[in-house]
Amino acid sequence: MSEIIEQKKQLVEEIADKFRNSQSAVVVDYRGLDVSEVTALRRELREAGVEFKVYKNTMVRRAVEAVELNELSEVLTGPNAIAFSEDVVAPARILNNFSKDHDALEIKGGIIEGSVASLEQIKELADLPNYEGMVSMLLSVLQAPVRNFAYATKAVAEQKEEQGA
Numbered sequence: 001m002s003e004i005i006e007q008k009k010q011l012v013e014e015i016a017d018k019f020r021n022s023q024s025a026v027v028v029d030y031r032g033l034d035v036s037e038v039t040a041l042r043r044e045l046r047e048a049g050v051e052f053k054v055y056k057n058t059m060v061r062r063a064v065e066a067v068e069l070n071e072l073s074e075v076l077t078g079p080n081a082i083a084f085s086e087d088v089v090a091p092a093r094i095l096n097n098f099s100k101d102h103d104a105l106e107i108k109g110g111i112i113e114g115s116v117a118s119l120e121q122i123k124e125l126a127d128l129p130n131y132e133g134m135v136s137m138l139l140s141v142l143q144a145p146v147r148n149f150a151y152a153t154k155a156v157a158e159q160k161e162e163q164g165a
Helices: 002-021 035-047 057-066 070-075 090-101 119-126 131-164
Strands: 024-029 051-053 081-085 106-112 115-117
Touching: 002 057, 002 081, 024 090, 035 051, 035 090, 057 070, 070 106, 081 090, 090 106, 090 119, 106 119, 115 119
Parallel strands: none
Antiparallel strands: 024 081, 024 106, 051 081, 106 115
């Protein structure tokens, strides 16, 4: 009997470590998805470096207590899967996009950078661009003053040419 208890303790510690080491974790209810849909979702998540796991709710509840994120226990009803990732945005974006095409997938809540997040917060996070998109936006913002200066200089030069002609 104590061997089973030891295995459960190890599993709870494993889940707690995943919560500690992940930048984000998203809890979903996947009831109603068929095998091919779950396989497609797992593939998409795996390609983005997101770990997608199914655990018993009692084990997850003990793990969230261990990492002091007790508010997450409220969403741990029914069959759940959890997407863990070191990328803050990836699991939220992938699961949100997948749920738009598959009504059976329900995002319930999660953890973002060590804090319990609501469904609304996860959906807001899902709408953020990925790292490459953010870098592109930053470069665009940094280039704007130089570009505007170049346009202004060109306009002044053209105006002087017209006056001199």
